[in-house]
Amino acid sequence: xxxxxxxxxxxxxxxxxxxxxxxxxxxxxxxxxxxxxxxxxxxxxxxxxxxxxxxxxxxxxxxxxxxxxxxxxxxxxxxxxxxxxxxxxxxxxxxxx
Amino acid sequence: xxxxxxxxxxxxxxxxxxxxxxxxxxxxxxxxxxxxxxxxxxxxxxxxxxxxxxxxxxxxxxxxxxxxxxxxxxxxxxxxxxxxxxxxxxxxxxxxxxxxxxxxxxxxxxxxxxxxxxxxxxxxxxxxxxxxxxxxxxxxxxxxxxxxxxxxxxxxxxxxxxxxxxxxxxxxxxxxxxxxxxxxxxxxxxxxxxxxxxxxxxxxxxxxxxxxxxxxxxxxxxxxxxxxxxxxxxxxxxxxxxxxxxxxxxxxxxxxxxxxxxxxxxxxxxxxxxxxxxxxxxxxxxxxxxxxxxxxxxxxxxxxxxxxxxxxxxxxxxxxxxxxxxxxxxxxxxxxxxxxxxxxxxxxxxxxxxxxxxxxxxxxxxxxxxxxxxxxxxxxxxxxxxxxxxxxxxxxxxxxxxxxxxxxxxxxxxxxxxxxxxxxxxxxxxxxxxxxxxxxxxxxxxxxxxxxxxxxxxxxxxxxxxxxxxxxxxxxxxxxxxxxxxxxxxxxxxxxxxxxxxxxxxxxxxxxxxxxxxxxxxxxxxxxxxxxxxxxxxxxxxxxxxxxxxxxxxxxxxxxxxxxxxxxxxxxxxxxxxxxxxxxxxxxxxxxxxxxxxxxxxxxxxxxxxxxxxxxxxxxxxxxxxxxxxxxxxxxxxxxxxxxxx
Numbered sequence: 001x002x003x004x005x006x007x008x009x010x011x012x013x014x015x016x017x018x019x020x021x022x023x024x025x026x027x028x029x030x031x032x033x034x035x036x037x038x039x040x041x042x043x044x045x046x047x048x049x050x051x052x053x054x055x056x057x058x059x060x061x062x063x064x065x066x067x068x069x070x071x072x073x074x075x076x077x078x079x080x081x082x083x084x085x086x087x088x089x090x091x092x093x094x095x096x097x
Numbered sequence: 098x099x100x101x102x103x104x105x106x107x108x109x110x111x112x113x114x115x116x117x118x119x120x121x122x123x124x125x126x127x128x129x130x131x132x133x134x135x136x137x138x139x140x141x142x143x144x145x146x147x148x149x150x151x152x153x154x155x156x157x158x159x160x161x162x163x164x165x166x167x168x169x170x171x172x173x174x175x176x177x178x179x180x181x182x183x184x185x186x187x188x189x190x191x192x193x194x195x196x197x198x199x200x201x202x203x204x205x206x207x208x209x210x211x212x213x214x215x216x217x218x219x220x221x222x223x224x225x226x227x228x229x230x231x232x233x234x235x236x237x238x239x240x241x242x243x244x245x246x247x248x249x250x251x252x253x254x255x256x257x258x259x260x261x262x263x264x265x266x267x268x269x270x271x272x273x274x275x276x277x278x279x280x281x282x283x284x285x286x287x288x289x290x291x292x293x294x295x296x297x298x299x300x301x302x303x304x305x306x307x308x309x310x311x312x313x314x315x316x317x318x319x320x321x322x323x324x325x326x327x328x329x330x331x332x333x334x335x336x337x338x339x340x341x342x343x344x345x346x347x348x349x350x351x352x353x354x355x356x357x358x359x360x361x362x363x364x365x366x367x368x369x370x371x372x373x374x375x376x377x378x379x380x381x382x383x384x385x386x387x388x389x390x391x392x393x394x395x396x397x398x399x400x401x402x403x404x405x406x407x408x409x410x411x412x413x414x415x416x417x418x419x420x421x422x423x424x425x426x427x428x429x430x431x432x433x434x435x436x437x438x439x440x441x442x443x444x445x446x447x448x449x450x451x452x453x454x455x456x457x458x459x460x461x462x463x464x465x466x467x468x469x470x471x472x473x474x475x476x477x478x479x480x481x482x483x484x485x486x487x488x489x490x491x492x493x494x495x496x497x498x499x500x501x502x503x504x505x506x507x508x509x510x511x512x513x514x515x516x517x518x519x520x521x522x523x524x525x526x527x528x529x530x531x532x533x534x535x536x537x538x539x540x541x542x543x544x545x546x547x548x549x550x551x552x553x554x555x556x557x558x559x560x561x562x563x564x565x566x567x568x569x570x571x572x573x574x575x576x577x578x579x580x581x582x583x584x585x586x587x588x589x590x591x592x593x594x595x596x597x598x599x600x601x602x603x604x605x606x607x608x609x610x611x612x613x614x615x616x617x618x619x620x621x622x623x624x625x626x627x628x629x630x631x632x633x634x635x636x637x638x639x640x641x642x643x644x645x646x647x648x649x650x651x652x653x654x655x656x657x658x659x660x661x662x663x664x665x666x667x668x669x670x671x672x673x674x675x676x677x678x679x680x681x682x683x684x685x686x687x688x689x690x691x692x693x694x695x696x697x698x699x700x701x702x703x704x705x706x707x708x709x710x711x712x713x714x715x716x717x718x719x720x721x722x723x724x725x726x727x728x729x730x731x732x733x734x735x736x737x738x739x740x741x742x743x
Contacts, residue, residue, distance in 0.1 A: 020724045028719075089719045096717030 004045035011038035025077045025087040029070075036066045109315055110197055110251070113177035116159075116166050120179050120198050120249060123159050123206060127152045128242035134235035142231050146224075149234030150217040153241055157210035164203050172598055175200055178251055185254075189310055197251035197314060201599040204448065204592075205248035205378060208455045212370045213241050215573035219463050220362040222569035223470065233273060233360065240266035244371050248378060252313040253302050256379070260298065260343065263372045264291045270367060271359040283355035290352040294342020301335035304328070318385035326390065333386050333393025336379055337400065344376030344430050346404045351666035353427055354411070357419040361466030364419060369426045369462050370455040377430065377451055380437040381444050384600050388440065397438030398524070402531050405431025407664055409538035413545070414660025416649055417476045418465045421546050422458070425502065428535060429454045435532060436517040439524045444600035445593040446516040452592075453509035456584050457501035460577035464495035467570055468550060471563040478546065479647055483555040487563040490571045492551050494578035499547050501581040503540040503628050509585035519620050529620075533627055540631030548639040556647065 015034035022028055040059045047055025081087045113120065130152030134145050141148070167175050176199035184194040217237060224230045243262025250256040272284030305312050308328050309320040321329060340346065345353035356368050367373070380387065380397055387394040408427030415421045429450070436447035469476060471488055485492040501508040504515060518536060522529030557563065565571070639645065652658065659665060 016723075016727050020720050020727065023720075092719070093717030097712040097715045 001045065001049055005042055008038045008042040008045065011035075011041065023088045023090050025080070025089050028089055029073055029077065032073075033066060033070070036062055110176040110178035110199065111174060113179045113196075113198060116162050117177045117198050118179055119159070120163060120196050121181060123156050123163075123210070124242050124245045124249065126155050126159075127238040127245070131235045131238035131242060134231055134238065145231030146217075146221050146234045149231075149238050150214065150221065152238050153210065153214040153217045156241065156245070157207075157214045160203070160206040160210045163198060164207055167198075167200070167203055176599065190306060192252060192254050192312060194255055195251040195313075196249040198249065199599045200595050201378075201381065201448065202248045204452060204596070206245060208452055209241060209244050209248070209371050212455055212459050212577070213237075213244075213366060215576055216362045216366045216370075216459065216463065219365075219466070219570050219573040220360075222567050223362055223466055224360065227360075229273075233270075236266055236269045236273070237362075237366070240270065240367060240372070244375075247375055251315075252311075253298075253305060253317070254312050256382075257295075257298055257302060260339075260375065261295065263367070263375065264288065264295070264343075267291075267356070267367050267372055270363040271356045273360055273363065274358070277358065279355075280358040283352075283358040287352040287356050290349050291342050294339045294349055297335045297338030297342070301332055301339065304332055304335065314382060317383075321385045321389050324389070329386055330390040330392045333383070333390045334396060336383050336386065337393060337397055340376030340379045340434075341400060342376075343379075344373050344434065345427050346376065346400050346431065346434060347407050348666075348669070350404065350407065350427055351663065351670055354420050354423050354663050357417070357423050361419065361462060361469060364423070365459045365462030365466070368423065369458040373426060373430055374433065374451045374455070377433040377437055377447055380434065381447060381600055384441065384444055387438070394438050394440060398435055398528060399438075401431045401434030401436075401438055402528055403431070404428070405435060405535040406531060406538075407431075409535050409542065410656070410660050411663055412542040413538060414657050416478050418468065418478050418481075418546065418550060419462070419476055421478070421542060422462055422465060425539065425543065426458055428539060429458065429502070432514060432517050432532065432535070435528065436520060439520050441600065442523070443517070443520045445596045446513065446520055448596055448600070449588060449592045450510075450513035450517055452588065453501065453513045453581075453584050456577055457498040457509055457581035460574060460581050461495055461498035461502070463570070463574055463577065464491050464498065467491040467566040467574065468495075470566050470570070472557060473561055475557075475561070478549040479645060479649065480557050481550045482553045482557070482645065483551070484563055485551040488551075488565050490565055491574065494571075494574040495551070496547070497578035497581045499543050501585070503543055503632065504536065504624065505628075506625070507586055508582050509580070512585035512589040515621055515624055518624055519618060522620055533624060536624055537627040537631040540628040541635045544632045544635030545639050548635060548641070549645060552641050553639070553643065553645065556645065 012035050015031040015038060018031035018034070019028050022031065040062050043055040043059045043062070045055075047053060047059075077087060080092055084091055130148055134141055134149060137145075176197070179196040179198065181194045181196070183191055185192040217234070220230075220233065220237065224233050227233065240263060243259050243266055245259070247256055247259030247263060250259055268284050268288040271287050272281050274280045275284075302312055305317055308324060309317055311317065311320070324332075342349040353368060353373065357364055359368070387397065405428045408424045408429075408431055410424075412421050412424030412428060415424060433447045433450050433454070436443035436450065468481065468484060468488065468491060471484070471491075472481065475481075497508070501510040504510045514536060518529060518532045521532040566574075649661070662668070
């Protein structure tokens with residue numbers, strides 16, 4: 001049981017650190033997915049531990065949301081790349097004070 | 098005996114029948130005419146003055162019909178009420194829009210409509226060359242309608258409505274020549290001072306609603322006896338406050354002299370014969386209130402006495418013919434107020450003097466208008482002189498008014514003013530002596546006016562050609578002149594008994610007026626003597642052989658200086674009301690700018706400064722946002738874990 005949670009925490013940390021350190025939008029995007037899936041893992045682990053299906057149900061929700069997010073997020077990244085010839089998240093910094 | 102202790106019950110009105118039920122037409126006809134004249138525009142320029150005069154004449158005819166009908170009724174049926182509809186009803190209050198046609202209001206109706214009609218006719222000639230004559234007649238009709246509403250109302254709120262209506266008409270007519278800054282300012286001044294008085298009226302009406310729950314005359318009269326002395330005194334003083342502004346009594350007198358900026362027929366109708374007497378009407382109508390409060394009725398007497406002397410004083414020192422007459426109007430209304438304050442014994446005399454004053458003062462104002470007409474609108478009496486030869490009709494009619502106002506035997510003022518002076522002596526010796534002094538001064542300044550205008554040598558410039566006015570102007574003058582001479586004789590034996598049921602005159606018999614009233618008592622003889630002294634003094638100073646300088650001689654005599662400055666009424670208002678008001682305004686403005694605005698602006702500035710700092714956090718870098726979120730989530734988690742542990 002603990003192993004699952006430790007793995008989940010590791011995956012989440014990798015995702016979070018990757019998101020904050022990498023500039024490439026695709027990589028950042030993959031890091032977000034990694035964090036979501038780390039959460040899924042812990043949800044399923046807890047579901048197993050408590051012996052009910054609530055956690056699994058939540059995992060499905062997360063997957064659906066993640067799929068929708070991928071569709072939109074990828075489309076945005078493609079649009080940004082087309083207009084700026086760059087996929088760096090630091091280049092898209094116009095929305096500020 | 099003290100007349101204050103024996104107020105008779107006044108008759109309660111009965112529902113009107115016959116022609117009296119149509120009394121609302123008195124008001125409606127001139128009102129509709131005013132509306133038509135104002136709406137129709139230029140199209141009515143050629144016949145507008147005829148419509149206006151016709152409307153006034155129709156009202157006069159109706160008033161006479163109602164009066165004659167009333168003469169045929171028994172005394173207890175003469176007071177009639179016409180209920181039109183419930184105006185305001187809410188909670189426990191129902192305020193009807195009703196008319197009360199009784200002995201008092203019908204007299205006023207006659208005065209307003211008949212003198213009003215004569216002045217309408219006169220104005221056709223006087224305003225013939227004015228491009229806005231139609232509008233002038235519309236305003237005159239509006240005034241007639243409002244004044245009739247004022248005197249016919251059966252409750253204080255409807256009376257107040259008419260009260261405001263005449264105030265509006267007065268404003269419009271004083272400022273009729275609005276292109277003159279002085280006329281515009283005078284109109285504004287009259288309006289503002291009247292608002293001050295209206296405040297007293299409004300508070301009085303509110304007080305009636307709060308304590309009595311009704312504002313009808315009959316309701317208030319019935320409730321007045323049971324009200325607490327404080328309430329009734331306050332009510333009396335508040336009504337007097339309102340009356341002071343409308344009737345130009347001290348201390349709210351300052352507007353009347355400036356109101357002479359209006360066309361002369363306006364001065365005759367509104368500022369001499371009718372509107373300014375509304376205050377006397379109000380006091381007379383509220384007789385039941387004053388019957389129960391010694392304080393307030395004494396205040397009425399004192400204010401009346403002060404005003405009659407102040408007005409006479411001003412009248413002595415002015416060279417402007419209209420201002421002399423305006424001062425005299427103040428003074429005569431002071432006499433009426435004095436009589437009205439004396440109580441039941443005086444009401445009939447107040448109204449008697451009011452009616453005769455309506456005749457002779459309207460006559461003299463119209464005469465003054467006729468003189469001005471002849472002298473190219475010059476109002477300075479020092480530029481007149483010797484006009485009797487050139488304007489015989491005006492001279493004769495003005496002379497009739499003159500004899501009436503000084504109280505020459507058997508003219509109108511002889512009867513009405515003598516009664517007041519006698520009643521004043523009976524009330525209080527000091528007041529009586531002051532009233533007597535007023536009579537002497539009146540004789541002096543009116544003689545002065547006559548001598549400077551019609552007597553002596555001619556002093557006008559060569560390019561002025563005095564001429565008699567056209568018939569349309571002289572016929573009203575002649576009719577009013579006849580009324581000035583004969584009106585007193587006609588009404589003297591009749592008016593006390595006629596009015597007694599409406600105003601509750603307790604002891605008519607004690608004052609049983611007779612043809613020889615003026616000669617019957619020593620006071621009558623004394624009055625005649627002081628009047629003669631006044632006339633003689635005027636002859637000594639302004640007699641036919643005297644040279645009267647073109648400009649008023651400079652003087653240091655404090656009496657003259659004060660009189661020429663309207664007894665410093667404006668300076669007084671300035672110092673007591675205007676300056677403190679301005680200072681208060683400035684103070685409030687400073688508090689508003691510094692305090693309230695300052696607090697709000699300071700807070701806004703603070704928020705603005707903060708936001709300049711805080712918005713720097715929005716860098717646009719997604720990764721730094723993410724870092725903040727991660728750190729924040731970590732801190733939150735840490736806090737949760739730590740609190741869970743402890």
